[in-house]
Amino acid sequence: MARAALTAGGKRGLILVSPPFLYALLLLAVPLATILLFSFWTQDYLDIDTRFTLANYVEAFNDPLYMQLLRRSLLIAGAVTLVTVVLAFPIAYFVSFHVAPGRKSLWLFLITIPFWTSYLIRVFLWKVILGYNGVLNSGLTGLGLIDEPLSVILYNANAVVITLAHAFAPFAILPIFVALEKIDRSLLEASMDLGETRATTFLRVTLPLAMPGVVAAVLIVFIPTIGDYVTPRLVGGPDGLMIANMIQTQFLKLNNAPMGATLAVLAMLSVTAVSLLFIWLNRRWLRGPK
Amino acid sequence: MTGLRAYAIAYLVFLYAPIALLPLFAFNDADIIAFPLSGATTRWFAELTQSASLLNAARNSLIIAATTAVLSTVLGVCAARAASMADWPLKRPMMGLIMLPLVLPEIIVAVSLLVLVVQVFGLGLSNTTIIAAHTLICMPFSIAVLNGAFQNLDPALEEAALDLGETRLSAFRLVILPLVMPGIVSSLLIAFTISLDEFIIAFFLSGANPTMPVYIWGLLRFPGQLPVVMALGTILVALSIVLLIIAEIMRRRGLKRAGLKDRGGFL
């Protein structure tokens, strides 16, 4: 029936949404704008020099340390995203296609629980697992699989990737699961009926229809990962530190808010650029969602 | 599909490995966190109750988490109810801004609020600043949970109540509120859990009184304190799991009450 845009309903919606919107405006949009503003100012000992300048950006681009941290952060975030999404897809597929409907929410619940439990302690426990005398190494030496404890799994980027892949697992599984659940099962039957095998049906029907979920998973893992602070500090070692650690140092240790702001803006910009590039590639080559 | 099932179980082991270790070390009678284990003890738990600064941090965290849960749920109810109504101009960008913290790195939220509060307004940091920031990041989660509840509502239910003589306010109280109540409880619990566990923002924005995660972060630097951290972690994990199970039960009851099929998870 013709019940198009109700102006009265729209007005009530607008009134209702204003408190949360104003809250987000005041505590998110305004602070973000402030950060942007600060990045064009400079720290002058204890004062802020409020003349507009690009000096911070020039410094950031010329200092190899900042650039290295930024590059490493993007690489680690990319690796984390790849590992997380690739590991997550079969789980989402399993729960969506091979778990009885009545038990799906139990599986999802099991998958989400670890995510809600103390983040700090979880990251710390990975240190315990991956450490030189850790659970993994003592287990492997005990079984006689290795002679000496592995040192490549702690205090470097690998450890950061493993730990973050663990931390973001549900974020990757849920969007893919939702996309898979939406697939009309008769489409798969239609494909088999038209002569495709199980494998080719998966490639030609299931995977393309699941792409929106995969894209969401990639973005929802990639973007927050770049700003992670705890994991690099606890398990990253000096070679695993990321841009967020430098931002923290600038703000809390060096007391150089403008430089910290500049690095935060650069981190956000590079994340946005990579995300947009990914969306564009996906649309171009995989005919992904709009 | 046994291969896929085996993989799924292996994945669950991967997900639960760290948490499973927690109680092992919490009850382990040794000062270092490593295998082999050396006998059971409850002394780390006993030590927890002795620490005044820990109790202080715990009280702080509870106050912050409870306040955050209420604020983010109230704001979330407004937004989710609005989103379930008709469109209005700029609906998408407005909802987009509200949901943005869901994907924004927490450190960005933390430093931007730090700059605004300290450098721009020259105010001190306190529990209030943490509550404000936690409400901001919990709001999208509350909305995600509540959206399910509100969008499942037949708009004709409110109209039926109006048609039968109720005002918009009493229709909300008599019809909508009871139907979304389970969603509201889940939202409270989830916001509470997130706030209780949140570290980065609390680390940047806490004043003299640390929250529980900030206090734990401090302890992690002292190897001698690690068994106590394990004991504390065990309690926190148990608490989180209990809260989440209640949230899940509420969510299912809500679906049942609305006569709908379960379509899975919180998010």
Added chain:
Amino acid sequence: MTLISLAGVNKHFGDYHALRDIDLEIREGEFFSLLGPSGCGKTTLLRLIAGFEAPDIGTLHIDGRDMAGVGPNLRPTNMVFQSYAIFPHLTVAENVGFGLRRAQMDKPDRARAVDEALEMVGLAGYGIRAANALSGGQRQRVALARALILKPKVLLLDEPLSALDKKIREQMQVELMKLQREVGITFILVTHDQEEALVMSDRIAVMFEGGIGQLNDPETLYRRPASKRVAGFIGMMNFLNGRVTATGPEIAVEVAGLGRYRVPAEQAPGGVEEGPVTIGIRPETLSLLFEGERTDRMEVAGRVDEVVYYGDMTYYDVAVAGIDKPLTLSMKNRIGRPVLDVGSPTRVAWDERSLVLLGR
């Protein structure tokens, strides 16, 4: 006596003109239907009477009172929603008694009213059940009881039968009619099902694109449609080309393939001018002449083009020289009456009194 009157009512949703210049009077105690295809504005009109929409221009009076600014909770109307909108968290009795909360009634009186309402809709004893445990037909009865318990001046029904199975739907049609006669309240029904409207209504307004195409009692609407659109929407109709050569109390018309005739002006309910005209003939006013059968009506020769067997009826398409489309006609199946094969030559009997002249 007029109970509801709308004058010059217009309603827009953005660029969409949902209601155009509606003037309408609905009488007290009648069963009135708003019939039309989806998107014609019938639901908007109903929601406007209920108070969920306000007209952009125009006025609405119910029982002599101007309804501008009066909310749905304050109007003497109650509604049965398309989805029934049964409150899922309440029992059947709580649903039915929902609107009595504001009435000054003590508990036993209220319980008695609920019981009476449930009995009226044939659900006596269902009060303690959970609303979720009901079937579609039962939900509809609860919705009816819930609306009628408040003794409204008008009961509004938004496609109340569309969610039901065919069998239950037909049963509910009869029950709704009986109920309406019993309570004597004005019923306004919105439906896209022409049969439903014909069966149940005292009067029907046929709506197209936000306007009222024709307003009449079911028989007039069926027998004397005022336009080709109404004729096509209600029942089946053969459309023939023709030409009016003279107007007046008698109209001279030339029908393609059938010849020249003079018909009284009442056979052109929408009015006609000289010139080209569309002529409608209902299938049941035509009949096949079987071999040796004679008629005192007019007849025309043709050939069977298509046969559709319905059990009680058989529909034939018969190609007739001079008519561009085959004529559709329906025949009751009787013992001893054969069903013709496609291609059989045949004759069609017809009557100029069944011609309807439809203007542009």
